[in-house]
Amino acid sequence: MKLLIRNGHVIDAKSGLDKVTDILVEDGQIIEIGDRIDSTGCEIIEAEGMYVVPGLVDAHCHLRDPGQEYKEDIESGTRSAAKGGFTSVACMPNTSPVLDNEAMIKYVINKAKSDGMVNVYPIGALSKGLKGEELSEIGELKFAGAVALSDDGRPVNNSSLMKKALQYASMFDITIISHCEDLDLVDEGLMNEGYYSSILGLKGNPAPAEEVMIARDLILAEYTRATVHIAHVSTELGVDLIRNAKRRGVSVTAETCPHYFSLTDMACEGFNTNAKVNPPLRTQKDVDAIIEGLKDGTIDIISTDHAPHHLDEKNVEFKQAANGMVGFETAFPLAITCLVKPGHLSLRQLVSKMCLNPAKMLGLNKGTIEVGFSADLMIFNIDEKFTVDITRLESKSKNSPFHGYELYGQPQYTIVGGNPVVRAGQIV
Known part of the structure; x- marks a missing residue:
C-alpha cells in the first residue's frame, strides 16, 4: 500500500528538515521526501496547515x-x-x-x-x-x-x-x-x-x-x-x-x-x-x-x-x-x-x-523522518484548541488531573509502520 502525506510542514530533529513538503510511504517505509510527489495509486492524507513529525x-x-x-x-x-x-x-x-x-x-x-x-x-x-x-x-x-x-x-x-x-x-x-x-x-x-x-x-x-x-x-x-x-x-x-x-x-x-x-x-x-x-x-x-x-x-x-x-x-x-x-x-x-x-x-x-x-x-532506530526508516509519523494542528475530557480517554483508567484543561496540539493522525491508526483525532 502506498500512502502520500501531502503539503505538511515536516519537522525532523535529526536531519534538520523544517519545511512544507510531501512524504511517500510504501510497505511501511518512507521511500521519498520531496515536493509535488506523484500521487498515482496512493491513499492521500492532506496535511496542509498541519505539522508532520516523527x-x-x-x-x-x-x-x-x-x-x-x-x-x-x-x-x-x-x-x-x-x-x-x-x-x-x-x-x-x-x-x-x-x-x-x-x-x-x-x-x-x-x-x-x-x-x-x-x-x-x-x-x-x-x-x-x-x-x-x-x-x-x-x-x-x-x-x-x-x-x-x-x-x-x-x-x-x-x-x-x-x-x-x-x-x-x-x-x-x-x-x-x-x-x-x-x-x-x-x-x-x-x-x-x-x-x-x-x-x-x-x-x-x-x-x-x-x-x-x-x-x-x-x-x-x-x-x-x-x-x-x-x-x-x-x-x-x-x-x-x-x-x-x-x-x-x-x-x-x-x-x-x-x-x-x-x-x-x-x-x-x-x-x-x-x-x-x-x-x-x-x-x-x-x-x-x-x-x-x-x-x-x-x-x-x-x-x-x-x-x-x-x-x-x-x-x-x-x-x-x-x-x-x-x-x-x-x-x-x-x-x-x-x-x-x-x-x-x-x-x-x-x-x-x-x-x-x-x-x-x-537504542531504537526510531524518532526520525528519513528515507529508508519505518513510517512512524504523527500529524497535528498546533493552533487548534481542545478541552481534555477524561471520560473520553482510551485508557482503562481515568486518573488525570487535567480534566477540563484547554490545550493545543492534539494529534490528528498517528501512523505506525505506514498504517494510520488514528484519523481525525480518533482511533480507527
Whole structure:
C-alpha cells in the first residue's frame, strides 16, 4: 500500500528538515521526501496547515500487563498511546510477575505483536523481583529484547548493587533508568514537603529525598564510566546536579514528565488524589528550573510516566491513594501548550525530546523522518484548541488531573509502520 502525506510542514530533529513538503510511504517505509510527489495509486492524507513529525517515543510508561489488567493492558494502553501520538513506548517492569527473566520479556513482546496498536519495548528489572537484593541476569534480559533496565517505582537503595549494575550494564551496552529516591528521607511522605503539605496536614516528601539519590547515581556513573538515565526529574537542585555532571563529562541523560513543568504542589489542594504522584509535584521554583533544564539541554527527554490506576485506588483518602496519573493522551498537548506556545522550546527542540532522544537512549532506530526508516509519523494542528475530557480517554483508567484543561496540539493522525491508526483525532 502506498500512502502520500501531502503539503505538511515536516519537522525532523535529526536531519534538520523544517519545511512544507510531501512524504511517500510504501510497505511501511518512507521511500521519498520531496515536493509535488506523484500521487498515482496512493491513499492521500492532506496535511496542509498541519505539522508532520516523527511518531512520539515514550521511554517510560506502565502498561500493567501482566497481572494488573484491571488498570490497563497492552491493548488499551497502546490505544491510548496511539491517540496521544506515540508510535513506540517502553514499558516498565513493575508488573506481576515482574519482568525479570527471558520468559516475561518475551511475553510482553509477543502480546504486543498480537494486541498492540503501537511498537512496545519492554524494560527489564534491574534486580530480581524488584527487591534490590540480587541483580537480574542482565545479559539474558538484553538478548531477550529488553531495551533498558530499571527498578522503577522503587529505588536501588544498595549502593554496592547499583555500582555493580552500572558495570554489568555497560558490558552489555544497555542503559539503566534510575528511580531516584532515598526512602529514609521520604519517610512515608505523601506530597512535596512545604507550604501546601503544611496547610493540608499531610506528611511531606522533601526534595532532598530525590536529590541525594541523583547525586549518588551520578557519582557512581562517573566512577564506573557507565551511562545512567535519571528518571522523572522534579527538583531545582536535581537539575543543577545533572547539569554539573554533564559539564564534567559524566555519561548521563535525564527525563522529566509533563506534570513537572505544568503543575505545582498546589494541585493537591482539596486532597486531589489525581495529583498524587511520585516523585511529588513540587513548587513553582522547581517548575521554572525544569523548564530551564529543558531549554539548555540538561534534560534530554520528556516521558509520560503513564501510570493508570483503577478508580477504587484513587477514590480514597490521600494517604491510601496510589501514586501516578495517566499521561499518554495529554503529554504532547501539554508540551505544546506549556513549552512551545510560550516560546520556551522550538518545535524542533520538542521533537528532539519526545522523538529522537528517547529513541537514542533506548537504542531504537526510531524518532526520525528519513528515507529508508519505518513510517512512524504523527500529524497535528498546533493552533487548534481542545478541552481534555477524561471520560473520553482510551485508557482503562481515568486518573488525570487535567480534566477540563484547554490545550493545543492534539494529534490528528498517528501512523505506525505506514498504517494510520488514528484519523481525525480518533482511533480507527
